[in-house]
Amino acid sequence: MINILKKQVTLWAILAALVTGSAVFAADHGVDLSQSPEVSGTAEGSVLMPKEQPRMALDYVNQPPMIPHNVDGYQVTSKVNTCLKCHGVQSYRTTGAPRISPTHFVDSDGHVSSSVAPRRYFCLSCHVPQADAAPIIGNTFEPAPGYGQ
Secondary structure, three states: OHHHHHHHHHHHHHHHHHHHOOHHHHHHOOOOHHHOOOOOEEEOOEEEOOOOOOOOOOOOOOOOOOEOOOOOOOOEOOOOEOOHHHHOOOOHHHHOOOOOOHHHHEOOOOOEOOOOOHHHOOHHHOOOEOOOOOOOOOOOOOOOOOOOO
16 A cells, blocks of 8 residues: 555656656656656756757748657647647746747737737647758749848
8 A cells, every 4th residue: 555655656746747847846756857758858957858950940031940859749739738848938947948939929819918829829830840851842942031051
């Protein structure tokens, strides 16, 4: 019975650390975040997310930045947005990920909210994982001056 309780407490500690994004909480409870597939390492009170490749240059003004890491298995539904666990206002300082843009809090009527606007909530509609791959079909697009490689 005691072993089951210890396992439950440890499981809740891990869950709380992942939900809150707190490396300090995790360290206090013996949780090694470096073993997580989404975490590259820890540094004094922060968790750094992996960047599998450097950021690619943008090709045009206001192009949504591309995602420099794998998003396989990420959930973005009306109830869950995995992206916000690292990029959200409450967690970006802890994770080291870029903070979600302030423009994402403005709704279609121009009202600013404390939560992400519905039209900006589904990140993968605009932000895509970057890849250095040949186009599937021919493309004559030329980046704007000062943009691109």
